[in-house]
Amino acid sequence: xxxxxxxxxxxxxxxxxxxxxxxxxxxxxxxxxxxxxxxxxxxxxxxxxxxxxxxxxxxxxxxxxxxxxxxxxxxxxxxxxxxxxxxxxxxxxxxxxxxxxxxxxxxxxxxxxxxxxxxxxxxxxxxxxxxxxxxxxxxxxxxxxxxxxxxxxxxxxxxxxxxxxxxxxxxx
Numbered sequence: 001x002x003x004x005x006x007x008x009x010x011x012x013x014x015x016x017x018x019x020x021x022x023x024x025x026x027x028x029x030x031x032x033x034x035x036x037x038x039x040x041x042x043x044x045x046x047x048x049x050x051x052x053x054x055x056x057x058x059x060x061x062x063x064x065x066x067x068x069x070x071x072x073x074x075x076x077x078x079x080x081x082x083x084x085x086x087x088x089x090x091x092x093x094x095x096x097x098x099x100x101x102x103x104x105x106x107x108x109x110x111x112x113x114x115x116x117x118x119x120x121x122x123x124x125x126x127x128x129x130x131x132x133x134x135x136x137x138x139x140x141x142x143x144x145x146x147x148x149x150x151x152x153x154x155x156x157x158x159x160x161x162x163x164x165x166x167x168x169x170x171x172x
Contacts, residue, residue: 041067045077052084060084068097075105083114091118107137109145117152128156 003014048063064081067074082097098115101108116130131149138146 041071041074041077045080048080048084052080052087057084057087061088072100073104075101075108075111078104079108079111079114082111086114086118094118107133109134109138109143109149112137113145113149113152116149120156131156 044063044067048060048067051057051060051063061081061084064077064084067077068081071077078097078101082094082101085091085094085097095115095118098111098118101111102115105111112130112134116127116134119125119127119130121127131153134145134149135153138149141147141150
């Protein structure tokens with residue numbers, strides 16, 4: 001064990017003290033201070049995904065909020081939390097999480113397609129850009145988000161083409 005530091009109310013080893021200082025400086029996440037591994041975070045996220053798939057959105061929300069609190073840099077967890085918020089009807093919170101996910105990973109297809117759809121429902125043209133970026137992020141449709149983005153782009157293109165066709169003239 002490393003050296004022990006005394007402070008008001010107790011003692012702490014120097015390694016823990018250094019981790020806490022790094023956290024305060026914004027150099028590490030709380031998950032890193034606690035020693036959570038990527039595999040552990042991934043396992044928790046999978047449970048959250050399974051809960052959401054079973055329609056247990058409140059339980060999934062709790063798990064994903066914990067993951068995001070522990071590591072706000074985790075784009076996948078932020079996108080998953082956005083999806084859960086969207087399912088719960090918390091649309092502003094969903095957009096906030098999708099946007100935060102995209103700040104860390106601009107090519108996150110889940111965040112792109114879901115935010116794009118929410119923006120389009122509001123009449124925000126940024127939704128078209130998000131969907132196009134989602135298709136670009138997953139051009140072969142290897143993820144369900146990528147396939148959904150492609151389907152939405154096709155549906156939008158079809159609707160636009162139908163609007164551009166002239167009305168058939170009635171025979172006189």
